[in-house]
Amino acid sequence: MFSNIGIPGLILILTLALIIFGPKKLPEIGRAFGQTLKEFKKSTRELTEDVVQDLEEEKKKLTK
16 A cells, blocks of 8 residues: 555655644554554454355355
8 A cells, every 4th residue: 555655755744744733643643543443454354254154154054
């Protein structure tokens, strides 16, 4: 996802974020972003497990 940005672009984005939000808000924003990613990963994993489980149940029904 960030492979096309490069180091100079990343430094520019971080500098702009520091200027816009300030040093006090930046850790809070980072923490909220991290929690959001964590929840997204968790719900994606749960959804995938549900789909796999449903497919396995359907497979067992068809083989009976």
